[in-house]
Amino acid sequence: MAERTFRRIISQLPKSYNAAHGFSPRLDQRRVFVVFTIVFLSQTSVQDYLLSRSPHERLMRHFAEFERKAGRDPDIHRALEGVNEMERSQKLQDMSRNGTARLDNAALLERAPIMSSIYARLSDRACANVIRGSTATENDKAEFEGALLHLEADFVTKWMGSLYKAMRAEALATPMHLVAQEEMRAGFGALEQKIGRDAAMRVDAGLTQRATDAEFAWASRTIYAVAPSLPEPHGSALLRMMTQLGEETPASEPIPPLIPHVP
Numbered sequence: 001m002a003e004r005t006f007r008r009i010i011s012q013l014p015k016s017y018n019a020a021h022g023f024s025p026r027l028d029q030r031r032v033f034v035v036f037t038i039v040f041l042s043q044t045s046v047q048d049y050l051l052s053r054s055p056h057e058r059l060m061r062h063f064a065e066f067e068r069k070a071g072r073d074p075d076i077h078r079a080l081e082g083v084n085e086m087e088r089s090q091k092l093q094d095m096s097r098n099g100t101a102r103l104d105n106a107a108l109l110e111r112a113p114i115m116s117s118i119y120a121r122l123s124d125r126a127c128a129n130v131i132r133g134s135t136a137t138e139n140d141k142a143e144f145e146g147a148l149l150h151l152e153a154d155f156v157t158k159w160m161g162s163l164y165k166a167m168r169a170e171a172l173a174t175p176m177h178l179v180a181q182e183e184m185r186a187g188f189g190a191l192e193q194k195i196g197r198d199a200a201m202r203v204d205a206g207l208t209q210r211a212t213d214a215e216f217a218w219a220s221r222t223i224y225a226v227a228p229s230l231p232e233p234h235g236s237a238l239l240r241m242m243t244q245l246g247e248e249t250p251a252s253e254p255i256p257p258l259i260p261h262v263p
Contacts, residue, residue: 066164067092070167079171089210096163097133099170101243105236109228111162112239116154116224121147124217131220132245179244183237190234193220194226207245 030049070076083091119127126143148156192200206219223242227235
């Protein structure tokens, strides 16, 4: 089918164009088809299919390819100077985690639906550990990988694009905006208008240190799912607050009740 398509394209070109550019319909159709075939077979997804790689192998290969590309970025490359090959992957992970809080509002809003889809596929415990920045257990890692395996390939690519932006932000030491209490209160006000007072109070209570993993996970998932639909800057303020929960910043201190309790 591809060969027929190329034949049609070339046959539709004016004869004067073919003559001027040295096109011999039959010969050049073959040349173009050969080039197309080589490009097609060079695609990672095609190679994976032909080599019958398992989903886990394809994901790990995708990760390795992503890390190689990220490492070629001049700013990230400088940040990796002095890091040996064994520590390189962990360094990139640290940069992506620490750089998330440095992302601008647009990047945070773009990232939110991606993380919402991932967190929806994790258990409450794994979801809470990931967002809090706790040390990941082997089960947490397995769940996260499982979540990625159930997402479309282009979705995983978007997630890796978000990681890349965070790595660059960390490499460039982009100034970090710490969310003030006034911004969080305004954000929760917008959230209350969107989901109702009872649900907003549940989110508020779920972000305290006394909250269980299930309560924290529900509150976090709600914010990541709803924040992009809130008027700006309220949505990005809530998302920024979430990214700073696991950081050693004033924003990671216990969050006081942001919605006054009315008996």
